[in-house]
Each structure stands twice: as structure tokens, then as C-alpha cells.
Amino acid sequence: MQAKKSYGQHFLKNDSIAARIAGSLRLAEQTGLVLEIGPGTGMLTRHLLHQGGYTLYAVEADRDMVALLQRDLPRLENRLILQDFLRFDPVAVFGGKSFCLIGNFPYNISTQILFKLLDFRRQIPEMVGMFQKEVADRVVSAPGTKVYGITSVLIQAFYQTEYLFTVERGSFNPPPKVQSAVIRLTRKEKIELDCDEKRFRTIVKTAFNQRRKMLRNTLKPFFPPELLMSDLYFEQRPERLGWEEYVRLAQRSAAMQKQDNQQDNP
Numbered sequence: 001m002q003a004k005k006s007y008g009q010h011f012l013k014n015d016s017i018a019a020r021i022a023g024s025l026r027l028a029e030q031t032g033l034v035l036e037i038g039p040g041t042g043m044l045t046r047h048l049l050h051q052g053g054y055t056l057y058a059v060e061a062d063r064d065m066v067a068l069l070q071r072d073l074p075r076l077e078n079r080l081i082l083q084d085f086l087r088f089d090p091v092a093v094f095g096g097k098s099f100c101l102i103g104n105f106p107y108n109i110s111t112q113i114l115f116k117l118l119d120f121r122r123q124i125p126e127m128v129g130m131f132q133k134e135v136a137d138r139v140v141s142a143p144g145t146k147v148y149g150i151t152s153v154l155i156q157a158f159y160q161t162e163y164l165f166t167v168e169r170g171s172f173n174p175p176p177k178v179q180s181a182v183i184r185l186t187r188k189e190k191i192e193l194d195c196d197e198k199r200f201r202t203i204v205k206t207a208f209n210q211r212r213k214m215l216r217n218t219l220k221p222f223f224p225p226e227l228l229m230s231d232l233y234f235e236q237r238p239e240r241l242g243w244e245e246y247v248r249l250a251q252r253s254a255a256m257q258k259q260d261n262q263q264d265n266p
């Protein structure tokens with residue numbers, strides 16, 4: 001079966017790597033449900049089916065891959081779903097039940113998969129995924145590093161991140177032009193922020209859209225100019241702040257807006 005560029009396909013052919021990925025799930029038996037994204041030719045799927053302890057579902061956008069899997073892995077039965085994961089509705093399949101997410105994720109939508117994970121974080125306590133190494137590094141990076149950015153802040157606000165291992169190009173067919181890496185995300189106990197989440201995301205994205213500039217230059221829409229110029233805190237650049245500090249910025253911005261509204265409407 002030929003890989004299709006339109007789906008960002010690079011089929012894993014290293015069986016030991018597949019086994020290692022499948023064995024990296026720690027909460028699968030606890031949830032009883034696992035969803036694999038983009039099973040492709042089924043290299044990882046076989047190991048997930050063999051492990052047991054949970055019910056495996058898979059979502060695949062390529063009709064040809066679905067036909068192949070239906071032929072080779074009849075144990076999946078009607079749990080193989082022909083659909084783009086970005087349009088997949090977990091509630092329609094799992095109701096409100098929790099499930100773990102796993103996969104050798106298509107590189108062309110890997111960041112979008114992470115953002116969808118955040119949208120459904122109340123149902124997804126754990127994710128194990130293979131990403132382009134650059135993306136994996138970005139997710140797990142600490143404040144102050146060159147690759148720390150929007151994805152780092154948003155994911156780390158809700159999940160503990162772990163870099164598990166690197167996967168070389170030769171483990172795939174066809175080999176990608178870049179290295180890959182497997183990471184694990186484990187949801188934190190507290191999954192709600194102490195601020196308005198929309199404001200939090202907007203501040204994070206606004207700050208990093210001009211990451212070389214100091215916060216006093218990027219956060220003008222959220223704070224009065226006199227504060228931005230007088231408070232030395234705003235001389236920092238966005239990559240210096242952890243997710244907790246962005247929460248505090250969102251809180252501070254909301255409080256100042258509320259105060260301004262009260263002054264305008266006594």
C-alpha cells in the first residue's frame with residue numbers, strides 16, 4: 001500500500017517501536033477505552049489489540065487504509081471509523097466516558113490534534129503520540145528555551161508532559177525527512193484554570209505572535225500604557241513566562257477591565 005502525501009502518511013515498519021508505543025499507555029485499563037488516530041497499515045494497532053484490558057477504537061481518514069484494516073484486522077469489527085479525526089466527535093462514540101488517545105500522528109495535522117485534545121481534555125486523561133521531533137520538543141520544552149511557545153504553554157497548563165524516546169527516519173516507509181519522537185501527556189488533577197480560558201489563550205497567542213518583542217509592546221490590548229511602561233515585569237519576552245504566569249496575566253487583565261467598567265458605569 002503506497003503512502004499518500006495528502007494524508008501525511010509515513011507508515012511505521014519497526015515492530016519493536018510499535019510495541020514500545022503501545023506499552024507506554026498507563027491509564028488504558030483504568031478508562032477501559034483507547035482511541036487510535038490514523039492506524040494506517042495497522043502496525044501499532046496489532047499491539048494495542050494484543051494487549052487487551054481495554055476496548056480499542058480507531059479513526060482513519062483514508063478509505064483504502066480502512067479497507068486494508070477491515071481485511072487484516074477483523075477483531076476491530078465495527079470499531080474502525082472512517083473519518084478525519086479533526087471532525088470526529090468523541091461524545092457521539094463514547095458518550096461522556098473517558099478514553100486514552102494514541103497514534104503515530106500524521107505530521108500535517110499533529111498540532112491541530114493537540115488543540116483538539118485540549119477541547120476534549122475532560123474525557124482524555126492520557127495521550128501517547130508520535131510526532132515530528134520538532135513538535136514533540138516544543139510540547140515538552142521549559143520556559144526560556146528557543147522552542148518554547150504557544151503549544152508549550154497551552155498543553156502544559158492542563159497536562160504533565162514527558163519525552164519518551166526518539167524514532168529514527170528508517171523506522172518508517174517511506175522515511176520522513178525529519179526525526180520523530182514519542183511523548184506522553186498525562187492530564188493534571190485540576191483541569192480548569194483560575195481565569196477566563198478564552199482570555200488566557202488570547203493573551204498567550206498575542207504575546208508569542210511577536211516573540212522577540214517585550215510584553216509591554218505585545219500586550220497593549222490588555223493593559224493600560226502607563227502600567228506597561230512603569231512595571232518592569234513587562235520588560236520580559238514571552239518565552240520567559242510559564243503557564244501559571246499567563247494565568248496571572250489573564251486574571252490581572254480581567255480585574256483591570258472590570259475596574260474600568262465600574263468607573264465608566266458608577
